[in-house]
Amino acid sequence: MKRIDLEYDLVVIGGGTGGPMAAVKAKEQNPKLRVLLVDKANVKRSGAISMGMDGLNNAVIPGHATAEQYVKEITIANDGIVDQEAVMAYAANSFDMIQELDKWGVKFEKDETGDYAVRKVHHLGSYVLPMPEGHNMKRVLYRQLKRTRVEVTNRVVCTRLLTGANGEITGVMGFDCRTADFYVIRCKAAIIATGAAGRMGLPSSGYLMGTYENPTNCGDGHAMAYHAGAALANLECYQINPLIKDYNGPACAYVTGPFGGYTANAAGERFIDCDYWSGQMMMEFYRELQSGNGPVFLKLDHLAEETISEIEVILHTNERPSRGRFHENRGNDYRKEMIEMHISEIGFCSGHSSSGIWINAQGETTVPGLYSAGDCASVPHNYMLGAFVYGKICGVNAAAYCAANTLNELDDAQVQAEHDRIEAPLLRTEGPTPFQVEYKTRRLVNDYLQPPKVTRKYQIGLRRMDEVRADAAHMVATNPHELMRAMETHSIIDCAEMAARASLFRTESRWGLYHYSVDHPERDDANWFCHSLLYKNAQGHMAMKKKEIEPYIVPIDEKEMDAYQRLRVVGEAA
Amino acid sequence: MTMAATITQVPVKVDSEKCIAEKGCTVCVDVCPLDVLAIDHVTGKAFMKFDECWYCLPCEKDCPTGAVHVDIPFLLR
Secondary structure (H helix, E strand, C coil): CCEEEEECCEEEECCCCHHHHHHHHHHHHCCCCCEEEECCCCHHHCCCCCCCCCEECCCCCCCCCCHHHHHHHHHHHCCCCCCHHHHHHHHHHHHHHHHHHHHHCCCCCECCCCCECCEECCCCCEEEEECCCHHHHHHHHHHHHHHCCCEEECCEEEEEEEECCCCCEEEEEEEECCCCCEEEEECCEEEECCCCECCCCCCCCCCCCCCCCCCCCECHHHHHHHHCCCCEECCCCCECCEEECCCCCECCHHHHHHHCCEEECCCCCECECCCCCCHHHHHHHHHHHHCCCCCEEEECCCCCHHHHHHHHHHHHHCCCCCHHHHHHHHCCCCCCCCEEEEECCCEECCCCCCCEECCCCCCECCCCCEEECHHHECCCCCHHHHHHHHHHHHHHHHHHHHHHCCCCCCCHHHHHHHHHHHHHHHHCCCCCCHHHHHHHHHHHHHHHHCCCECHHHHHHHHHHHHHHHHHHCCCCCCCHHHHHHHHHHHHHHHHHHHHHHHHHHCCCCECHHHECECCCCCCCHHHHCEEEEEEECCCCCEEEEEEECCCCCCCCCHHHHCHHHCCECCCCCC | CCCCCCCCCCCEEECCCCCCHHHCCCHHHHHCCCCCEEECCCCCCEEECCCCCCCCCHHHHHCCCCCEEECCCHHHC
């Protein structure tokens, strides 16, 4: 492997949503700052919004919602386990970001008066802003990267962070997935914006890359943060989404809900009165699936032709545009029948739930010089707009950190160890392939970790995961592409173990289906009204601890706190 | 070596009449998030090298000549 040494002030890892914003904002803060944006794909089409986005799910727009209302909504939707200051940092900056994106050329839906056409999807307030022409999102971001002269390196997979004597960030390491060149990038600060850990569970189709999340988002960032000593928060609060059966597109509450579409049971009846994705909503979905009333469907066949056509334009041209093709193959027509739905594989994604690399309201992780934004960081229900806002927060704060700190020496032992770890699969000629090890890992995740969570199954799962980890140490890669899959598989195994350990730690049930523990079926606020943090202990093992909930800045009334527990349509048994 | 090459029908089709990769075009290869497309050095055309598709469509939408078509992978169809 050829070694390439680079030096920058700031390295942003991940060029999807939060990453480009972070890089742009760091450069705007200080145009002289040497900023490198690294992506394992190509920033033009990388990340969760590769093909754009159909709307903002959490827009806090004056006249429609206040920041306080939003903080309250997310606190309740997330069963109280939130750092309100971090949610508020998003909410307070949400509208400024929308206006800036608007100025950059992102098209949002507006009414005849020019006001943003906000819709109500959440249980309490109105935060959904459609983007019927949201397919140009990546182009808009790319233009800003060019404008601010951010340097971009594509097709480099970052694998580990380098740390100094005080645990601070000193560099980033990785390799080129086409040449296997080994990259050592010295820097003062790094921002992880690698998206969800979305390749942990296996989709029920059995197709490895048929995941809800862009499969490039496999938890590389979660793993590298963990190995660098950063804490990760509330990993037992999984992401599980309601999707079209066999197709990995949302069904989708945010798009069809405002038009009158809804989630129905086999009889075509509503069973939940709010389709906003929360753990409790998923629990009701799961119960209906398992009951005699299942399966669950997306119901649009009662809507007028022009409404359905409009929905089709939005759903089939943005975010997941192959959806129309999928329906065509199956002979599905929204006009004629309900469309079968199912629940997704598990993952970590703060965009929709709340697990990820722990950060505070400044975007700082527990490692000095390391920041994180977007789906991989811990601010709950953040979605695309949250990734942008925290990208900005991280970019601005990392620029300030760079101004106050110097470059440090790299630790040769760390560099050598990572070089050898990456090179090993290329040197072997015998052993399991990355495909085999990944498939087995993710099959075990489905067998043992998919909720409902059973303690004994989790213990067996961990034991089997150890065996897979031992097998993974013998993986063979015959080319740099397979090497990428091999290194990703290591991240997936790390994430699966994190998911299991965090879930066993929290001996209660919370967040509906996301953490439904069969052996501890009740919520236990006396012992578990807290965050859980996972970190690497002095022996190099995964350890867990509790973290107190930061004092609320927006008080929640006792009666309001249970709003999301009452989603089931009244009159039916819960 | 105890290895096998198992064949599989891939979801991305490239129309070799329309593909202009031999003229230096690499758009589909460049935009694929999963890096599963490549240029065949013998035919000079793009093809799907690895069956690891997210059927996300940048390859199809960004192709300047409309040579690329993405099917839903067989297992999901």
